[in-house]
Amino acid sequence: MAEFDINKVKGNDRFIAGGAVLLFVLSFFPWYSVSYKGSGSLGSLGTGGSVSLWGAYGIFKLAIILALLAGGIVIARLMGALDSVNLPAGVNLITLAASGLATVIFVLRLINSFHSAGAGDFKVSAHPGFGWWVGILVSAAMTYFAFLNFKSSGEQLPTQLQTFGQSTPPPPATPPGYPPTAPTASTPAPPAPPQAPQAPMTPQSNVAPPTEAIAPPQAPTQDPGYPKTGP
Numbered sequence: 001m002a003e004f005d006i007n008k009v010k011g012n013d014r015f016i017a018g019g020a021v022l023l024f025v026l027s028f029f030p031w032y033s034v035s036y037k038g039s040g041s042l043g044s045l046g047t048g049g050s051v052s053l054w055g056a057y058g059i060f061k062l063a064i065i066l067a068l069l070a071g072g073i074v075i076a077r078l079m080g081a082l083d084s085v086n087l088p089a090g091v092n093l094i095t096l097a098a099s100g101l102a103t104v105i106f107v108l109r110l111i112n113s114f115h116s117a118g119a120g121d122f123k124v125s126a127h128p129g130f131g132w133w134v135g136i137l138v139s140a141a142m143t144y145f146a147f148l149n150f151k152s153s154g155e156q157l158p159t160q161l162q163t164f165g166q167s168t169p170p171p172p173a174t175p176p177g178y179p180p181t182a183p184t185a186s187t188p189a190p191p192a193p194p195q196a197p198q199a200p201m202t203p204q205s206n207v208a209p210p211t212e213a214i215a216p217p218q219a220p221t222q223d224p225g226y227p228k229t230g231p
Contacts, residue, residue: 012145013074016095019142020071026138027053027064029131032113036124050129063105067139070098070146090155096146103139110136 009017032055035048053060073095076082082091089097115126 009075009078012149013078015145016099016142016149017071017074019138019145020068023064023067023135023138023142026131026135029134030129031060031131031135032056032126033129034124034126036118036122053131053135057109059105059109063102063139066098066102066105067142070095070102070142073098089158090150090153092146092150092153093155093157096143096150099139099142099146103136103143106132106136106139 029052030050031053033048033050053064073082073091077091087094110128110132113126113128113132117124
């Protein structure tokens with residue numbers, strides 16, 4: 001097993017790994033606080049309590065595990081423990097996804113974390129504690145430096161994410177000058193354009209008569225073979 005050298009943790013990796021350790025320490029601080037106050041015959045009363053991340057909502061446990069996973073991946077990458085591991089995506093992309101998802105959980109859960117109720121002079125309120133506020137800042141910083149690592153590494157998003165939301169391009173239109181295809185048996189030929197009607201022929205009245213005159217017939221001469229009749 002490769003030995004870990006702390007001197008290898010530099011630049012952005014230092015903030016990611018260090019942020020994971022700091023976030024783990026903050027998880028034991030007051031993460032969610034509850035306080036109540038009121039007044040009675042003995043005077044003003046007020047007290048409250050708090051819980052750590054591990055005693056708060058269960059979704060926080062998933063967020064802290066993702067943040068620790070991001071820091072652990074950085075350490076494993078520097079040790080060379082992931083060189084022979086076939087990962088579904090790049091190491092820096094997985095680190096960015098883990099830290100980013102942890103930050104999203106912390107922020108979204110913060111939106112509806114403020115509660116207040118009471119009757120009369122008695123009032124109970126619940127609100128995020130010190131650990132939650134600082135934890136959001138640390139997790140957001142981890143996500144930022146993980147993004148810088150991903151950007152500088154030259155890794156690409158998976159093909160499924162690159163084509164997500166892209167519509168299929170329409171087929172190319174036929175160019176205007178493209179010659180038409182020959183009609184087939186199933187495709188009837190287009191009708192031929194109608195031809196213009198021809199003008200009727202008129203007799204020519206100005207034709208000159210023939211120049212050679214036809215000789216009149218001559219009377220036949222007497223056949224010498226016939227006997228001569230007469231007196």
